[in-house]
Amino acid sequence: MTYDHIQPRSKGGETTFENLCLACPSCNEFKADSTAAIDILTGETTPLFNPRTQRWSDNFTWNSDATTVEDLTIIGRATIICLRMNNPVILVARRRWTISGWHPPND
Numbered sequence: 001m002t003y004d005h006i007q008p009r010s011k012g013g014e015t016t017f018e019n020l021c022l023a024c025p026s027c028n029e030f031k032a033d034s035t036a037a038i039d040i041l042t043g044e045t046t047p048l049f050n051p052r053t054q055r056w057s058d059n060f061t062w063n064s065d066a067t068t069v070e071d072l073t074i075i076g077r078a079t080i081i082c083l084r085m086n087n088p089v090i091l092v093a094r095r096r097w098t099i100s101g102w103h104p105p106n107d
């Protein structure tokens with residue numbers, strides 16, 4: 001896991017507990033300095049999910065075999081696409097983690 005600045009340092013974010021979260025390297029890389037993304041259904045600029053102020057289970061769920069993250073909200077949808085949370089590499093990893101009993105996490 002890596003530390004992600006929720007509000008990027010390039011946009012004035014500070015290195016404080018409230019502004020840091022753990023993120024896998026893939027999500028962190030694709031998030032880059034984004035704080036919002038265009039929602040594909042509405043075309044609206046939508047804030048990305050904030051793990052410090054929002055609950056994961058309010059915005060996301062797992063599909064039936066727990067390999068794919070599904071959106072429950074516009075924030076979830078924009079975040080899944082921006083962070084490429086269902087890219088082919090992570091899908092293979094989740095399949096292996098599920099077989100090993102490491103996935104899905106308890107929320």
Ligand SMILES: [Zn+2]
Nearest residue numbers: 023024026027
């Ligand atoms: Zn990730």
